[in-house]
Amino acid sequence: MDAFRAEVKELKIGQTIRDLRQVRRMTLQDLAVATELSKPLLSQIENDQVIPPLATLLRIAKALNVPLQKFFEEEDDTRKCLVVKAGEADRMSRRPSHGGKPQPYFYHSLAYGKQHKHMEPFLVEFDPSRTEQSQPVRHPGEEFFYILEGQVELQHGNDTYLLEAGDSVYWDSNEPHSLKALGNEIARGIAVLYTKT
Incomplete structure (x- = not known):
């Protein structure tokens, strides 16, 4: 379980969501209303206790007015062509x-x-x-x-x-x-x- 939690934290999805929410001056309750997701679930996501499914990420992205890929960006990559090698x-x-x-x-x-x-x-x-x-x-x-x-x-x-x-x-x-x-x-x-x- 500890290894799983460490892996979840490494993804930094929760931190990204919290940072975006705070920049927009939204409370967890505001985000819960905008996404129609429960406040406890959003809290778990922000605290890296839960990895949300894609549909949940889509709801959060819409509420925060960011594209879904915001949660998958690792760096400021503006290449016109991106190759992901096997593995x-x-x-x-x-x-x-x-x-x-x-x-x-x-x-x-x-x-x-x-x-x-x-x-x-x-x-x-x-x-x-x-x-x-x-x-x-x-x-x-x-x-x-x-x-x-x-x-x-x-x-x-x-x-x-x-x-x-x-x-x-x-x-x-x-x-x-x-x-x-x-x-x-x-x-x-x-x-x-x-x-x-």
Whole structure:
């Protein structure tokens, strides 16, 4: 657990959120109202006790009027072209949590050094042993997902889709949606999130 907490603190998501909130002279209660998230959850995030899932980060980014990539920037990188070599994505690997429980997936930023981008690409790995922890989320924007290996079930609104290696799907993320691995093998895919800022 100590190693996990140290890893969470190293990401500095909570510190970034707190700094942005304080610059805007917002209280935790103000942020809770703007995001429709609970004040205790936001406090846990700011104190690096919880790694928020992407949907939660999107809500916070919208409330603080910053692009989602603000939470993935490591340096002031203004290159026109960014290459992430094999293995480097692990530097921005994280398992989000929802309601205090880890979500059944890891996500790895594939463009963690690029600022001012309109898309967020991720390598996503789904843990089939934690499928019961999958929670539907919704947020402004659109998503694209391409399955590299394994089987994944997508719940989108009232519809369910079975996705296998080579399949792709594009959806409106304003609708409640969730993804989870099927079977006993870890499933992997490339996800691209687009948000209007």
